[in-house]
Amino acid sequence: MKIVVIKYNAGNIGSVSNALDRLGLECEVTDDPLTIRQADKVIFPGVGEASTTMRYLRESGLDKVIPDLKQPVLGICLGMQLMCKWSEEGDTPALGIFPQKVELFRGSVKVPHMGWNSISFKQDGIFKDIDSGCYVYFVHSYFVEDGVSTLATCDYGIRFSAALHRDNFYAVQFHPEKSGEVGQQILKNFIDL
Amino acid sequence: MIEIIPAIDLMDGKCVRLSGGRFDTMKIYSDDPIDMARNFRDLGFKYLHIVDLDGARTGNPVHTGLLQKIVALGGMKVDFGGGIRSRESFKAVLDAGADRVSIGSLAVTNPHELEEWIMDFGASRVLLGVDVKNEKVAYHGWQSESNIGWQEFIGFWLGKGVDRFFCTDVDRDGAMNGPAVELYQRMMQQFPGIDLVASGGVSGPEDIRQLETAGLKGVIVGKAIYEGKLKASFLAKRIIPCLDIRDGRTVKGVNFIDIRDAGDPVELAVRYAAEGADELVFLDITATIEGRKTFPILVKRIAKVLNIPFTVGGGISTFEDAVVLLEAGADKISLNSAAVKDPEIIDRLAKSFGNQFIVLAIDAREEASWEVYVHGGRIPTGRDLFEWAKEGQERGCGEILFTSMNHDGTKGGFANEALARISNQLTIPVIASGGAGKLEHFRDAFTLGKADAALAASVFHFGEIPIPDLKRYLYNEGITVRIK
Numbered sequence: 208m209k210i211v212v213i214k215y216n217a218g219n220i221g222s223v224s225n226a227l228d229r230l231g232l233e234c235e236v237t238d239d240p241l242t243i244r245q246a247d248k249v250i251f252p253g254v255g256e257a258s259t260t261m262r263y264l265r266e267s268g269l270d271k272v273i274p275d276l277k278q279p280v281l282g283i284c285l286g287m288q289l290m291c292k293w294s295e296e297g298d299t300p301a302l303g304i305f306p307q308k309v310e311l312f313r314g315s316v317k318v319p320h321m322g323w324n325s326i327s328f329k330q331d332g333i334f335k336d337i338d339s340g341c342y343v344y345f346v347h348s349y350f351v352e353d354g355v356s357t358l359a360t361c362d363y364g365i366r367f368s369a370a371l372h373r374d375n376f377y378a379v380q381f382h383p384e385k386s387g388e389v390g391q392q393i394l395k396n397f398i399d400l
Numbered sequence: 401m402i403e404i405i406p407a408i409d410l411m412d413g414k415c416v417r418l419s420g421g422r423f424d425t426m427k428i429y430s431d432d433p434i435d436m437a438r439n440f441r442d443l444g445f446k447y448l449h450i451v452d453l454d455g456a457r458t459g460n461p462v463h464t465g466l467l468q469k470i471v472a473l474g475g476m477k478v479d480f481g482g483g484i485r486s487r488e489s490f491k492a493v494l495d496a497g498a499d500r501v502s503i504g505s506l507a508v509t510n511p512h513e514l515e516e517w518i519m520d521f522g523a524s525r526v527l528l529g530v531d532v533k534n535e536k537v538a539y540h541g542w543q544s545e546s547n548i549g550w551q552e553f554i555g556f557w558l559g560k561g562v563d564r565f566f567c568t569d570v571d572r573d574g575a576m577n578g579p580a581v582e583l584y585q586r587m588m589q590q591f592p593g594i595d596l597v598a599s600g601g602v603s604g605p606e607d608i609r610q611l612e613t614a615g616l617k618g619v620i621v622g623k624a625i626y627e628g629k630l631k632a633s634f635l636a637k638r639i640i641p642c643l644d645i646r647d648g649r650t651v652k653g654v655n656f657i658d659i660r661d662a663g664d665p666v667e668l669a670v671r672y673a674a675e676g677a678d679e680l681v682f683l684d685i686t687a688t689i690e691g692r693k694t695f696p697i698l699v700k701r702i703a704k705v706l707n708i709p710f711t712v713g714g715g716i717s718t719f720e721d722a723v724v725l726l727e728a729g730a731d732k733i734s735l736n737s738a739a740v741k742d743p744e745i746i747d748r749l750a751k752s753f754g755n756q757f758i759v760l761a762i763d764a765r766e767e768a769s770w771e772v773y774v775h776g777g778r779i780p781t782g783r784d785l786f787e788w789a790k791e792g793q794e795r796g797c798g799e800i801l802f803t804s805m806n807h808d809g810t811k812g813g814f815a816n817e818a819l820a821r822i823s824n825q826l827t828i829p830v831i832a833s834g835g836a837g838k839l840e841h842f843r844d845a846f847t848l849g850k851a852d853a854a855l856a857a858s859v860f861h862f863g864e865i866p867i868p869d870l871k872r873y874l875y876n877e878g879i880t881v882r883i884k
Contacts, residue, residue: 364404
C-alpha cells in the first residue's frame with residue numbers, strides 16, 4: 208500500500224502523516240506528479256489561503272494531475288474546498304471535481320467556525336463504524352454549500368457540506384487527523400477503501 | 401454583520417407560527433417556549449422577537465409571565481409585543497425585562513398615546529413595526545389597511561426619536577418566497593441611518609445573504625428556523641486543560657492514579673485526550689534560554705501522539721519562535737507579551753499561516769477599569785482589555801484567551817461580565833480562563849460569559865473535576881458539549 212500526501216507550500220502537513228503513523232501506516236509527502244499518479248491512496252490536505260494555494264497548484268502542474276487521478280483521493284479542509292468549482296476566498300476558480308461553490312460564513316455565527324461540531328450522514332463508505340451525529344473538529348471560515356455530491360452535513364448558522372463524494376473522490380471539511388478516535392476511524396476507512 | 405433574530409409567537413402558552421397573519425393557518429412548533437428560547441440562546445442568538453398572539457387578539461398582553469422567565473435565562477435581548485394598547489401594559493412588558501416593546505397597530509390608530517409613552521420611557525424602548533401592504537401601512541394583525549404610506553409613517557416616527565423599525569411585507573410573511581429586498585432598499589435610501597430589521601419571507605441562507613448585502617441591521621426569522629431551512633449550530637463548547645511545562649516536564653503534580661510518570665507531558669496529554677478534553681494548551685514557563693530549546697522537541701513528541709488539537713505558548717517572543725513551534729506540529733500558538741510589545745507580529749503570523757493559528761492570550765486585572773498586564777501578570781501596560789482584544793481581532797488573531805487576574809487562583813468562578821463583553825464585541829471565539837473551581841463555574845462561563853471554550857489547570861490536574869463528569873454535568877444543563 209503506497210499512500211501519498213500531496214505537499215504544497217502552505218500549512219502543517221505533518222499532522223496528517225502523524226495521524227497515519229498512529230495507524231501504523233507510512234506515507235510519502237510529495238508534489239511529484241509521477242509519484243502521486245502511482246500511489247494507491249492520495250491525501251490532499253489543506254491549510255492556507257485558496258488563491259495562493261491554487262496558484263501554486265497551477266505552477267506545479269498539480270491542477271491537471273489531481274482531477275485526473277483514478278485511485279481513491281481524500282481532500283481535507285482547504286483541500287476539499289479546492290476540489291470544488293469556485294471559492295469566494297480570493298475569487299478563486301478551483302479544480303472543479305465537485306460542482307459546488309465555496310462561500311464565506313455570514314450571519315450571527317462566529318467566524319472561523321472553530322471547534323467540535325456534529326455531522327450527519329446516511330451512508331457508510333468512509334463513515335463505516337461511526338455513528339451519525341458524532342463530533343469532529345473543524346477550523347474554517349469558508350464552507351461548501353449542501354448539494355449533489357454531499358455525503359455528510361453539518362449545521363453552523365446554515366447547513367453545509369461536511370463531506371463530499373463523487374466516484375473515487377472523497378473530501379472532508381473537518382480535520383480527521385485532529386478529531387480523536389472518530390477521526391482516526393475515518394482515515395482508516397479511507398485507507399481501507 | 402446582520403443579526404439573525406429568531407421569532408417566538410405565543411398562543412395558549414405554545415410556540416406557533418401563522419402564515420399571512422391569519423389565525424386559521426396556525427401551526428404548533430413547541431409546547432415549551434422557555435425551552436425553545438433556551439435553545440436559541442445556546443445556539444448563539446443574541447436577540448429574540450416575541451409576539452403575544454393571544455394579546456394581539458384580546459388587546460392586552462397575556463404572556464408577560466413567560467417573557468419574564470425567558471429574559472431570566474440571560475444572554476439575550478428580547479423584544480415583546482402583541483396587544484399593547486395601554487400605558488400599563490407597555491410598562492408591564494418593560495418591567496418583565498423586555499429590551500424593547502414592539503408596537504404595531506397603536507402607532508396607526510392612536511399615535512398620540514404612543515408619543516406620550518415615548519416621552520416617558522424613551523424612544524429606545526420602542527421597536528416599531530411597519531407592516532406594508534400595497535405601499536400602505538397595515539395594522540390589526542394585517543386585517544386592516546390604513547391609507548398611510550410607509551414613507552409618511554416612518555418619517556413621522558423618526559421625527560419622534562424612534563430609531564429601530566421592523567418591516568414586514570405582509571404578502572410575503574410565512575410564504576418563504578424571498579424577502580422584500582427591493583422595498584427595504586427604498587426605505588433605507590429614503591431614510592439613511594435607519595435601523596431596519598427585515599421580517600418575513602426568509603427561506604434560507606441565500607435570503608440572509610441578500611439582506612446583509614442590502615445593508616439591513618437584522619432579520620427576524622420564524623418558519624425557516626423552525627422547519628430547519630435555516631439551521632443554527634450545535635458547535636460544542638470546548639473544555640481545555642492547560643499544562644505548565646518547565647524544562648520539558650509538567651510543573652503541577654497531576655493526580656491520575658494510573659499514570660506512571662505524571663511529570664511527562666506526553667503521557668498526560670494522551671490521558672486528557674482519552675478522557676474527553678477537546679483541546680490542550682501547553683505553556684512553557686522555563687526560565688533559562690538553554691532550557692527553552694527543548695520545548696520544540698517536546699512539541700514534536702506531542703504532535704506525534706495526540707489526536708486532538710493543541711496550542712503552545714509561553715516565551716514566544718519573535719516571529720521565528722512561532723514558526724519553529726508551528727513547524728514542530730503545534731496547531732496553534734498563543735501570543736501574550738510579545739504581541740503587546742510588537743502588535744505587528746499578529747499581522748505577520750496571520751498573513752503567513754492564517755488566523756486560526758494565532759491565539760491572543762490576554763492577562764488583565766480589573767481595578768478602575770480592565771487593564772492588560774504582561775510578563776506573567778507582573779507588568780501593567782496601560783492598555784484597556786476590550787480595546788486590546790478588539791485590536792487583536794482586527795490584526796488577525798483567531799481566538800482570544802482571556803485570563804482574569806482577579807479571578808485566577810480563587811476558584812470562585814470566571815470573570816463572566818468581562819467575558820460576555822469581549823464575546824459580544826468580537827466575532828472570533830473567546831476562551832475563558834482563571835477562576836474555575838466548581839462545575840457551575842464552567843456552565844456560567846458559557847451561559848453568562850458567552851465564552852466559546854473554558855480553560856483550567858489545577859481542578860483538572862488534581863482530579864477535583866474529572867472531565868467526563870464535567871461534560872455530563874454541562875450536557876444535563878443544556879449546554880452543547882462533545883460527549884464521547
